[in-house]
Amino acid sequence: MGKNKYRFKGHESFILREGWLNKGLYEVNRNPKVFSENYGADALGVGPNMAKAIRYWLKTAELVTDSPKTGVTLTDIGRLILAHDPCVEDYFTLWLIHCKIVKNRELATAWNLFFNEVSYEELKKQELYDEMEALVSDLNGEVQVAQSSVYADCDAILRMYMPAKETNPEEKNSSPFGKLGLLKNSDGIYYRKQPDLNKLPEDIVWYLLVDKDKNRTSVYLDDLWKETDSPGKILQLKRTALIEMLERLEEKDKIVMNRTAGLNMIYWEMGLTGEKIVRSYYER
Numbered sequence: 001m002g003k004n005k006y007r008f009k010g011h012e013s014f015i016l017r018e019g020w021l022n023k024g025l026y027e028v029n030r031n032p033k034v035f036s037e038n039y040g041a042d043a044l045g046v047g048p049n050m051a052k053a054i055r056y057w058l059k060t061a062e063l064v065t066d067s068p069k070t071g072v073t074l075t076d077i078g079r080l081i082l083a084h085d086p087c088v089e090d091y092f093t094l095w096l097i098h099c100k101i102v103k104n105r106e107l108a109t110a111w112n113l114f115f116n117e118v119s120y121e122e123l124k125k126q127e128l129y130d131e132m133e134a135l136v137s138d139l140n141g142e143v144q145v146a147q148s149s150v151y152a153d154c155d156a157i158l159r160m161y162m163p164a165k166e167t168n169p170e171e172k173n174s175s176p177f178g179k180l181g182l183l184k185n186s187d188g189i190y191y192r193k194q195p196d197l198n199k200l201p202e203d204i205v206w207y208l209l210v211d212k213d214k215n216r217t218s219v220y221l222d223d224l225w226k227e228t229d230s231p232g233k234i235l236q237l238k239r240t241a242l243i244e245m246l247e248r249l250e251e252k253d254k255i256v257m258n259r260t261a262g263l264n265m266i267y268w269e270m271g272l273t274g275e276k277i278v279r280s281y282y283e284r
Contacts, residue, residue, distance in 0.1 A: 006109040006139060008149040010060070014053035015160040015175050021063070021097070024054045025074065025082045028064055032071035060107040061100045077278055084282035092281055094176055095204040095235075102234050109136075110153035116233050122191045128154045158183065158190060182236055194236055202248040203281050205231045206255065209266065211274030221246075221257075221264035 027034045027043050034040045040051040055072065058064045063078035074082065077096070085093045105112040113135045120127060132154050136145050161183040164174035181195045208231045209219060224242055225232020232242055246266065249255045256267045 004139070005106045006145075007107050008109060008136075008145050009152045010056045010107060011156055012049045012053045012056070013152055013156070014050055015156050015173075016053075016057045016101075016177065018174055018176050020054050020057065021061070021081075021088045021176075022086055024058045025063060025078055025088075026086070028058065028072050028078075029074055029082055032073050035072055056107075057101075060104050061097045062104065063097070063100075076275060080279060080282045088176065091179075091199050092201045092203060094180060095200060096207065096278065098177060098180060099204065099208060099234055103229050109139075110150065111157060112229075114154075114157050115236070116228050120192075122189055124189055125154070125158065128158070128190070158185075192236055194238055194241055197241060197244065200235065200245070201281075202245045202252075203254075203277060204235070205237075205242070205245045206249050206268075207274050207277045208234060209255070210268060210272050210277060214273060217270050217272075218265055218267045221259075221266060224266070 023044055027040070031043065034043050035051065035055050037043075038051075039048040040055060041048045044051050044054060046054070055064075055066075058072070058078075059066050062075055063081065064072045064074055066072050077100075081088065081093055088094070088097075101108050102111050102115045110132060113132060114128075117135055118128065118131050120131065123131070129151055132150050133147065136150055159173075160175045160177050161180065162175075162185060163178040163181070179199070181193055181199065184191050184193055208229070209224070212219075212227070212229060221243075224230050224246075225237065225239060227233070231237055231245070232239075237245065246255065246257060250257050254268070258265045258267065
């Protein structure tokens with residue numbers, strides 16, 4: 001077996017900014033070779049390093065595929081978002097892209113480690129640096145990463161999920177992911193937060209249940225905040241909130257919960273896929 005692949009600082013130190021994804025989706029749809037000339041900087045109206053960052057985020061969120069022969073083309077989910085949420089502002093879209101990035105251990109390794117394995121509920125920046133360095137060094141000795149790259153990813157994560165400054169809502173460097181309510185900062189201490197459930201569509205939980213493994217149609221309730229890439233980890237949901245989301249899904253006949261005799265199992269229909277859930281959300 002080949003070694004696992006990991007990537008750090010693929011974003012050129014640019015977080016995913018407001019307006020970048022919709023601009024990228026539009027230009028890729030118009031011209032698959034958009035990134036061939038000056039890294040796409042001219043078409044996207046940004047500098048070359050920013051254009052590289054936009055390409056990286058589109059690919060990491062699995063909105064495009066990248067081929068030397070055909071150029072960059074939209075994936076099915078990329079096409080659905082462009083058709084139904086071209087401004088990339090629906091909370092479902094933001095949460096879906098967040099999930100895609102965090103699950104992409106190969107291209108967004110630090111994001112995957114932060115949401116799945118960083119243990120702190122509150123931490124200072126240096127504590128995150130130290131914890132992330134330790135986690136990176138535990139990647140089976142498979143990867144040597146410059147400390148500066150690990151730190152750059154930590155900085156990017158903290159900036160990407162911080163809400164836009166109330167004093168300057170037009171701040172161009174802000175990220176749409178600040179709207180998800182996963183982090184806050186007070187006096188240099190960062191706090192992980194459970195998101196507002198009114199801004200978290202239950203179909204995102206449904207998507208994470210189903211997309212984890214195409215061959216399974218059930219899961220133990222406890223695994224939903226213990227497993228890697230589980231809803232509890234990726235969405236930072238505590239048990240009671242997660243159960244509330246599952247009950248919403250059950251009310252709409254999307255899942256069945258069996259909590260008799262201590263079973264605590266969740267079931268869904270065979271043949272369901274994450275992509276079908278995304279398609280049904282946008283097309284209804």
